[in-house]
Amino acid sequence: PRLYHICMAPISVSTCHIPWDDLFALMLLIPSLPCSPANFLEEEGNRGLVAAVFGILFSSLCVLVLDTDPLPLITHSSQSTRGKYWKILALLYYPAFYYPLMACATVRHKASYLMGCLLSWCHCVVHIWQKVDCPQSPKIYRYYSTLSYIPIILCLVLLSLWYPALLIKSFTGQKETLDKEVTQIYGVTWIPLKLILSITTAMIAVYQVALLLLVAVIPTIQIIRAGMTKDIVVLLVQFGLVPSESPAVPGDMEKELRTVKYYLWSLEVCYICSLVLCCLLTCTMLLRTLVMHRSNLKALYQGAVLDVFYKAHILRPSRQAIVCWMSFASFQTAFACLGLLIQQVIFFICSVGFAGGFCCLEWCLMLGAFLLASSLPPRPFWLTLVVAVIVQNLAAHYQFLEQHPLRKELTNRRALYIATYLLFPINVLVGVLAGLWRMLISGLYNSIHFCQLDISLLNRGVETFDPGYHTYCHYLKIEVSQSHPVMKAFCLLLLQLARPEGPSGLRASNVEEGIQLMQHKQAPLSRARFKQSRARWWLAYTLLHNPSLTACRKTALCDPTANGTQLSTPEP
Amino acid sequence: PRLYHICMAPISVSTCHIPWDDLFALMLLIPSLPCSPANFLEEEGNRGLVAAVFGILFSSLCVLVLDTDPLPLITHSSQSTRGKYWKILALLYYPAFYYPLMACATVRHKASYLMGCLLSWCHCVVHIWQKVDCPQSPKIYRYYSTLSYIPIILCLVLLSLWYPALLIKSFTGQKETLDKEVTQIYGVTWIPLKLILSITTAMIAVYQVALLLLVAVIPTIQIIRAGMTKDIVVLLVQFGLVPSESPAVPGDMEKELRTVKYYLWSLEVCYICSLVLCCLLTCTMLLRTLVMHRSNLKALYQGAVLDVFYKAHILRPSRQAIVCWMSFASFQTAFACLGLLIQQVIFFICSVGFAGGFCCLEWCLMLGAFLLASSLPPRPFWLTLVVAVIVQNLAAHYQFLEQHPLRKELTNRRALYIATYLLFPINVLVGVLAGLWRMLISGLYNSIHFCQLDISLLNRGVETFDPGYHTYCHYLKIEVSQSHPVMKAFCLLLLQLARPEGPSGLRASNVEEGIQLMQHKQAPLSRARFKQSRARWWLAYTLLHNPSLTACRKTALCDPTANGTQLSTPEP
Incomplete structure (x- = not known):
């Protein structure tokens, strides 16, 4: 495992475009990381991939808490006087170590997908080889170490299948369409x-x-x-x-x-x-x-x-x-x-x-x-x-x-x-x-x-x-x-206007359908003399369905009776 | 204590107008009690008095749970084969035993007040004399019995002061006026x-x-x-x-x-x-x-x-x-x-x-x-x-x-x-x-x-x-x-009409004040063409303040838009 970390850690850090000098330079990772591409917690990311990386991270934490050698780069760290500091440092080391596995997917480039493939295969092979070679350990129970590594290995297997799939998609030109995103927002499984x-x-x-x-x-x-x-x-x-x-x-x-x-x-x-x-x-x-x-x-x-x-x-x-x-x-x-x-x-x-x-x-x-x-x-x-x-x-x-x-x-x-x-x-x-x-x-x-x-x-x-x-x-x-779905639908409409190359007819219908879910029916204000009574009715109706609005009503709106009709009034 | 119970139990039962034959006839008390005057849990009762009797009852229960002789009339009942049955019987015996203390106040007659005085004094003197004469007992701690009887004695002292006060009031002709009851309903301390x-x-x-x-x-x-x-x-x-x-x-x-x-x-x-x-x-x-x-x-x-x-x-x-x-x-x-x-x-x-x-x-x-x-x-x-x-x-x-x-x-x-x-x-x-x-x-x-x-x-x-x-x-x-205060105020108005001997002016004002607490302001329906819009507004406003009404709206009212104005609409 020590060799594995010595090999992989520089690769991890180099993916983050940071000069690698010393082990202690790991601390420098934290302020520099925001420069790298990382919108991985946005909705449009690869959900399974991100979840797998977080799974690996948590499993590593479990191993770390019970381990006597928290940092694999330093042997017998628990016996040294600074043992406890190594353990705390390890809490920051593991997230940085596995970070490239996630970052490669967010760049949305063929080279990054290739990098992701290589990295995930590398991690996966090393872990599997390590556990097949030496399945027993003296800690707690002889197979405990192997069993506790199963989630890590499964997540890595998922990653090493996901990245090739992304790479193939990028070559065949299949892009994630806006339709899919709209479906994601309004689907039942969302x-x-x-x-x-x-x-x-x-x-x-x-x-x-x-x-x-x-x-x-x-x-x-x-x-x-x-x-x-x-x-x-x-x-x-x-x-x-x-x-x-x-x-x-x-x-x-x-x-x-x-x-x-x-x-x-x-x-x-x-x-x-x-x-x-x-x-x-x-x-x-x-x-x-x-x-x-x-x-x-x-x-x-x-x-x-x-x-x-x-x-x-x-x-x-x-x-x-x-x-x-x-x-x-x-x-x-x-x-x-x-x-x-x-x-x-x-x-x-x-x-x-x-x-x-x-x-x-x-x-x-x-x-x-x-x-x-x-x-x-x-x-x-x-x-x-x-x-x-x-x-x-x-x-x-x-x-x-x-x-x-x-x-x-x-x-x-x-x-x-x-x-x-x-x-x-x-x-x-x-x-x-x-x-x-x-x-x-x-x-x-x-x-x-x-x-x-x-x-x-x-x-x-x-x-x-x-x-x-x-x-x-x-x-x-x-x-x-x-x-909020209405805001998202609006943003998607804007994106659609900016990128007119796709089949816009299909998309527009989907977006409209999505917006209709939130749309309200505007009542015709035919006669002027009914205006105030109707306005009050709309206001009361709105407040009945949106009781939270009562708190900010006076401050947000100057004249509540006149502006009542402009509030969103979802139909029951 | 045995002598006390032998003396007091027949008196208790005779107050309930029931023939006294045997100890086991106590069970007969339960079906016969509803014949006796007993609206003691109504609001107009003497609250302190009723609370004191319940206090005595609960303290007796505490004594009973730990006592080896649950029924004072039967000595060494715990050693007999039927000991546990005596304990269960005692759970019904004590309420019946102390019942006259409360019933005397609900008849609202001079003779019953006098009876109440005699009974409460009798109970009180016996208990105090008993504890002064023999303050120590071998149970748990030598003063435990005496200390656990303190609430009973305090409640009995309260009763033996309350009944004379009631008696004196009945002689001097001071009656509880309706005004007082109205104040009770609407006062802050109610x-x-x-x-x-x-x-x-x-x-x-x-x-x-x-x-x-x-x-x-x-x-x-x-x-x-x-x-x-x-x-x-x-x-x-x-x-x-x-x-x-x-x-x-x-x-x-x-x-x-x-x-x-x-x-x-x-x-x-x-x-x-x-x-x-x-x-x-x-x-x-x-x-x-x-x-x-x-x-x-x-x-x-x-x-x-x-x-x-x-x-x-x-x-x-x-x-x-x-x-x-x-x-x-x-x-x-x-x-x-x-x-x-x-x-x-x-x-x-x-x-x-x-x-x-x-x-x-x-x-x-x-x-x-x-x-x-x-x-x-x-x-x-x-x-x-x-x-x-x-x-x-x-x-x-x-x-x-x-x-x-x-x-x-x-x-x-x-x-x-x-x-x-x-x-x-x-x-x-x-x-x-x-x-x-x-x-x-x-x-x-x-x-x-x-x-x-x-x-x-x-x-x-x-x-x-x-x-x-x-x-x-x-x-x-x-x-x-x-x-409900509105219902009570209405009942009091009816009572006032039936009993016109009192200073009705003062009373009426108080009752009105009470009703005003619950009254709603009726909006003038000046023009017919605003009728429907206003009705809908009232309905929405009412439902906003009384969300519970939505459940029974369709069943209770035939035409919700037409009857909307008839619902109670409290002002904010």
Whole structure:
């Protein structure tokens, strides 16, 4: 790997048109990079390619965090006194190292595509060769290093297929037409690039964390299971951890040894099952983010700010919004990692408890009988609570509610008041159960939705105190303000006028169709005397559909009644 | 106490006009009670009196839960085979036992007030005499029983002052005028009775739980502290729990003994401090519930359903709403208990950790040095994260944001994209910290607001899955649909016509003032040709202020354009 980095790093830097002097000159990369062509986070870029590079970057970060040699150019850096500085430097080194893989696609020139082909093939071959040559490593688990490199290799394979395809396209003269872009903007499958990036890295994060959780625990349990002897079983029986009928004699522990091995096996199964469940849940939530985001964007484009935010927002860039936009993908990735960890802890405990009921029947029956007999209140108590709740529901339906055909009305008030008073102590006990349920459901809900940034874990009024939701809200502001379909359609029309070589008839129809999605119907203002009333009606109608406009109405418009008709008024 | 119950129970039952045969006939109380006068949960009742009786009831429940003899009429009931059934029966016995204290006030007759005086004095004297005569009991802590009876005695004292006042008022002829009721409805201090009840019982719940938490732990710690000997200190030193410079010789442990006693004392202080903090927080949240509830009611009376609920609701009674209304006060009380418990656990752990930094300096320095040296990442790492965040903020402000006088715009896009890419790995690490903060803040927020039913602990979209918030929403529906000020003012006007003996001029003015709060200004429809445009404008304006009406518009009105003017249209 050291040779690979020594060869590739100068190439990486030379692609960025920067003189290569020393390793420390890497720091110079950062101010010089803006000179190179890099509109890679614009919508018209090659989405899959950019997502693949971000995936490689995140996987490298995962390798870096656990690695003892963060910078491959310097061996045994962790043993030196400056080890921790190398690790921090590596955080900036890897983005610069993989940057050319992305930059080559944005230049839109045959030579750059060729360069991209060579680079991606080179990276890919080196990585695959390295892992085939030496698949085992002493770290955590012998195949961990190989398994954790799989996302990097897959992303590199994607790149080494993508670049040749781009090169062939550029030779055959197939250009990305404006039509395609219009379709991208208005198609059903349209999702902003930044979100695709964040979901890709979050999915890779789920893989990496799940892999780490798996290889850190399962081999250890298997080793313990294989190495379990009768002597240890005797100890466990003496401590009362394993039920035993016979006296604790080492020679006579066959059955108990089998029981212990069975326990360990079921622990292993529980761990894997809960991990699979967590991964599935996290991935489902991430996909749900995509759906939510699409509907949020649609609502904001139509001006329905209150459908998305609890309070009216003005959708324009700000310092905070830019910072949040920059860190959105990173936060999504980090939250996916943490969410998976929290879920695994909760679900593993739950699954062990649940499996305990089925697997370790003897042990649990003993415990269960003890619990039922001592701490839990007796069964008539539960029965009373259930009966009280049913009685209240029946009484409410048949006694306290008068069912008119049009509307229901309260009746028998005295009986209602007396029932309320008499059932007060029982309802307090029901309330304690409801409180426990409240605690459980809020904990479970928050742990499952932890990876979703588009949901606040706090209450409506204070939801922006949640750092995840705060980031998402500001990210949305930038996305909406910078990529409104009407604005894009307008820009495309301008581009079309500047480049009249294509088949303009087809394009124009598509663009028109796109614009019609956002267009509003202008009512004919036939008679002058209806003018003011109509203007007021339009204004009210507009404000009904765009409540966010009320905030900036007085400042933006001098005479609201006269200018009311000029506001955009989307049809329902 | 047995004699007291034997004497008082027949009196209680006789007040309810029911033949008294046997103890088991108590069950007969429930179907017969609706015959007795009992509109005590109506607004015009004596609020303080009703709240006091509910307070007595809840305190009795607290005593009952921990008591071994739940039914005072049957001694040693817990030792009998039917002990658990007695406890369940006691849940119904106590409400019936204290019922006459409330019923006497609702009859509104001199004889009933006199009866109320005698009953409350009797109860009060018996309880005070009982506790003065025998203040100590062997349960939990010797003064626990006495302290837990304080709310009962205070409430009884309130009742024994309230009834004579009512009696004197009835003799001097002072009646509650309609004016007062109108003032009650429209005054600033107006809060529904059910909420006053729930807050009173919740406050008593806070007292009872705090008392229990205090007497169950503090005397034990004090006993341990007093009984700490050098032999135990030697053991603690050998286990490494107490730092010691000298070798573990029992004779030479003066300093270590002092340290251990100091630790125990600081544990005690932490416990009391966190308990005080929890009580203050819970009480603040309960008071905040009152404020929130007032503003919610006001908003709902004005038709602004979406200011209170996330989705449009139709405010009419239903089975669920009645059940929730019945159990609202009980749930509020139970949630206050649970919330205090959860907070105490969290804050005690936090305060011990916090105090550890100050009190047990030696021990913590050792631990802290170990932690800093081994597990925590090195300081340059934190510095990098902080610098990265600051750099992003500065760059966003000075580089990526073009500050026009009217609106801000995004600029230097290339640099922005490159910075986003390069800072991706560092932002992932910042994201991990943000995720930890998200976890912490949501846990803390939910534990502090656990006792508030008017706040959902779940996200906006699924907030009604929270049993507490679900109960509150349905409770609000009943409150609003049954006690709208306009309806009340109308009923009062009808009552005024039926009872013309009072000074009607004063009353009418007050009622008018009350109605004006809700009145709308009718616009003059001067010219017929403007009619339709104006009607549409009114309709749009109305719907803008009452979004909930859109749901039932088509069904309720045949022709929306023609009837638009007849809807209530409050002025902004």
